[in-house]
Amino acid sequence: MEINIQLKSLADKINQLKSKIETEESTKHAFVLPFIHVLGYDAFNPLEVVPEFTADLGLKKGEKVDYAIFQNGEPIIIVECKSWKEKLTVHNSQLFRYFHVTKTRFALLTNGINYQFFTDLDAQNKMDEKPFLEFDITNLKENTINEITKFHKSNFNVDNIVSNASSLKYIKEIKKQINAELENPSNDFTRFFANKVYTGRLTEKVVDEFKDLVQKSLNQLISEKINDRLNAALTKETIKQQDEEIVTIEEENKIITTEEELDGFRIVVAILRRKLPINRIVHRDTQSYFGILLDDNNRKPLCRLHLNGGKKYISLFNQNKSETKLSISCIDDIYEFEKELLETAALYETE
Secondary structure, eight states: OOOOOOOOOOHHHHHHHHOOOOOOHHIIIIIIHHHHHTTTTTTTTTTTTTEEOOBBTTTHHHHHHHHEETTTTTEEEEEEOTTTSOOOOOOHHHHOOOOOOOTTEEEEOOOOEEEEOOOOBTTTOOOOOOOSSEEEHHHHHHHHHHHHTTTTTTOOHHHHHHHHHHHHHHHHHHHHHHHHHHHHHHHHHHHHHHHHHHHHHHHHHHHHHHHHHHHHEEEHHHHHHHHHHHHHHHHHHHHHHHHHHHHHHHHHHHHOOOHHHHHHHHHHHHHHTTOOOOOGGGEEOOOSOOEEETTTTTSEEEEEEEEESEEEEEEEEOOTOOOOEEEEGGGGGGGHHHHHHHHEEEEHHHH
């Protein structure tokens, strides 16, 4: 099963169960251990996942971190868990203390719903105060799933993750700054754009006026970009549909309408012409059957003839448009279904 499907399944499980989870221990078993399993590690194998992991911390003995994930006999990720009801904070976290006494480069703080991954970008062997990867498992974006995949047992590579962690950390912070400027442009941000377009002196009053203009410009630009992408997607879909129509036409060209099928059509017309104008009764041949429709409308099938196989059949339709397939020995047997054909035509006329 692909990791994105497993993460979606876990998110659904969390949404269903969280109201019944009351303790930190329950959070671990219901939410955190399944996440570790999604990463490809066996929670029941002490060579891969060690619960209540203990490391010597100088004079401070006996402190434990909730889990340590091992690879080749060394801890690669240490995990501290909270109850899903608790907010995450790294202050006074045991992760700080354990990070520098183990060989791990990654620490995970989680409440089973929110996940924060840390490393040592700012100072070697000292855990950063801010996570480089942070997400809510019940609301994952595709790019976040790609980052989670890098921690999977089959992909795990310390150097690759660390080299990417710096980019992730700064991208996250830059996005926060951009979002803040979109909501409320700062003076510096406003001046940057005003200087490009305004030739007069940028007084405080002018800057205040430009704040609103900059905000509107950015929002309009984002909307236009979104519309452009939607239109591009719709254009691709239209081209795809046209290609499918071409394929359908090519398939239709392979269809050979037999004289027997046309004779069967004439019999149906002879039955129904007492109730319907002849020009409303239309045949449409396919590779599977010879269809007879009212008003050339696929949603108004009068009957279907199956005459090209070893056995011959006629398909009739009831008021629910359910199909019943009945055996016939020859096309003259169609006359035996006069009543049913007239009832089907009357149903469409009532509609």
